[in-house]
Amino acid sequence: MKTLLRLQPSLWLLVLIPFLSGCNQEKDDYISKYCPGSCTIIKGRATINNGSTPLAGVTLLAQWHYSRYLSGSTIRKKAFATTDANGNYELRFLLRDDELQGGYIEVITNLDPEKYTYCQPGDFYYAGELERNTTLERNYALAAKATLELQLSNPDALGPNNSLVVTARYATAPTQGAECEQRIFWPQTTATQLLTVASGTPVTISIARTKNGQQTTENLTVQLQEGETLALPLTF
Template sequence: MKFLLLSSLYMKTRARLYIALLLLSCCLASCDPIKYDYVSKYCPGSCTTLIGRITDQNGEPVAGAELWVSWHKPNYPLGGSTRQKAVTNTDINGNYALRFLLRDQELVEGYISLESGVSLNTYLSCSGNNRWYGGEISRDTTIVQNFTKAPSAMLQLNTTHIPDQPPRFQATVKYKLSPADPDSCTFAYDGSPGYFEDEVYVPANIPIVVYTHKPEAATTRKELLTLQPGEVRSYMLDF
């Protein structure tokens, strides 16, 4: 009887170990390592190009900043695929250019992202865009993306809402990337479709202005904020 119990326990242990190894092998098979896909020299007339300039808050060029473009296809919860498409460094004038070929799969699946050895949260831009999904980017296209390297902070826009009654709020966040900029950047938020939260990276130590609009009441509220470097501040859109 004791032998039968030990034999049964042994078989159960082996079965569990087999299942664990099978799951592990499946996970490893689905988590593709980073693949390098540098084919920019072989896509004349079909290249996608990202160009721009990186400067500091005094307008001086940032030389030697490393930037690269990657394609990502998440596969939750088992990982996904990544292909690094192109890599470069800014020149002495702060200029960069990344040229790469979008494969057929990459045009419809996953997303393309512009990345850096330094967190792009410290590279601020008016558009704030460094990720493009399928349908938002194409071949034989040039995208201009300039950055200002500056201490940053995050403004989290939130609003309360009643279930099944989306808030009718709109907000505009205006800021300058550096005090000497003649123009301001603008980030627009529209709560009417039912979006209750958004995040905006803004320069730290520089005043930003938040305008909250309530269209049905024809009212607008203006508030001046200054965030500290690295600060994450929640801002409630309400009256």
């Protein structure tokens, strides 16, 4: 004699949720580049060495992401490009009706984050930020990485009413949008902090000390070579 397992509708839903939420779709939509008069274009240039040297062979992929509650997500690969000998690239695609209403476009590159640094904001464009028949310029002004090793000789001097803030400012190219700023709020009892900066360009370091409500600021400028680690002693 067979016994049938009967579940209430609500229990069946609990059983099915893991399967429903795991339905992710990935599609190619490269054909959308054939869109005369309706294309969305993201184009620009990749450079290194303070903007003076083009970077050829960088690959870029534009894809659309959209997630739905309990029904997984959709990824559409929209366009692919490679920078030419002059560092130029162009991503061309048609925004579908649903892509205009929701989700976001992400541009992914093969740039090595362990080797290069750059200052521009993230490569995400949300619904409403891109339209059809528009062109957006996005440059990649890259610099090879270097490292500042900040060494505080007396971290115990930092207390509840004291603070140490170190800010590094530099530019990876002489163009607007290529300015970088990185900041460390020094934690108590920590003797060493590492700060990644660009090589081959001046780096201005601002050291702000606050002692019992009184602030003083010290500024200095350094320039590092590619891959160099510079030890910078500090006192509070």
